[in-house]
């Protein structure tokens with residue numbers, strides 16, 4: 001029994017996890033992250049408010065004061081909203097774990113399902129009921145964000161009927177996709193032996209690749225209309241750019257993003273032969289063909305520098321680490337008891353382990369945010385440089401400024417806040433870098 005001996009080596013190597021240690025770890029990480037988040041948010045709001053009165057000098061000619069002030073107000077409102085949802089989600093996390101909420105829910109689901117549906121059925125019911133309750137609890141804040149906050153700044157274009165239709169479609173798609181993979185992972189946890197987590201990781205990765213193939217062609221069209229790009233002039237420019245960069249895609253599409261929101265975007269989606277380029281209609285309405293070309297060249301830069309591949313590889317590696325950690329935690333009684341749950345005696349605890357792990361993981365992984373953000377900002381600079389080489393740097397700068405204004409992004413973020421969170425460099429830094437690569441003619 002080679003696997004059994006490997007597991008016993010691991011068990012001996014890692015000390016057992018006492019329940020009070022698990023409780024204390026969660027409480028400490030949660031408290032520390034709350035203090036850090038509040039401090040960063042208050043810095044951001046203060047900094048943006050202090051610079052609300054005047055457009056920064058490099059943008060004085062291109063950004064009207066009204067747009068600058070709208071961006072300041074939107075940033076402050078969104079940051080405040082973030083703090084409100086932080087308070088709610090932290091209270092819910094403590095309620096589910098340390099205060100015994102998940103324990104109570106588990107007892108109830110166990111009583112009502114184990115006899116009727118068996119161990120796997122009970123576990124799938126637990127995951128489903130938890131997801132439904134969690135979704136319901138999140139709903140008020142989500143409604144407030146879409147219909148109050150986004151509405152107030154003129155970004156919301158969705159209606160209540162469309163919102164409700166999206167909600168039900170999302171539930172259906174979530175169930176069709178989520179239940180089979182959950183069942184597969186629970187089955188592996190129960191039957192694949194001590195190294196189940198390795199198999200589960202493999203299944204999870206395969207599932208992710210499958211979604212990447214299915215998303216653009218099957219899932220996204222359930223929510224939006226995708227039409228081939230009609231504009232001949234733009235089509236010609238885009239195809240010439242892609243030929244120049246040696247890039248093949250299955251097609252160019254326009255998506256009706258304006259049905260839900262005024263925010264504009266362009267993206268690549270899918271892998272291999274399913275790859276396609278998607279423009280939001282809101283982007284095409286706002287940018288000249290040259291600017292659209294520059295935005296696309298930036299996206300091509302991400303591919304040329306293999307950013308997408310590198311991100312996928314790190315995601316795969318991190319998931320392996322996560323599954324290995326879960327493999328160990330799920331054998332520790334202290335993991336369950338320390339997080340407020342008494343493990344089942346008469347039924348498997350795998351769904352409980354999955355739920356607890358997904359609940360508390362973000363509290364700890366939050367501290368990695370600045371590393372991921374820094375890597376992402378470096379990638380953005382590289383993609384901008386690629387776009388400057390393959391198309392017009394000036395068009396790229398104009399497009400960035402327009403998109404920034406349309407999304408009410410602030411030009412004056414707090415440097416510490418931006419350094420911690422921003423996945424894209426602040427506009428001033430991006431524009432300065434573009435300027436160095438392709439100076440404007442005097």
Ligand SMILES: [Zn+2]
Nearest residue numbers: 298302380383
């Ligand atoms: Zn980018």
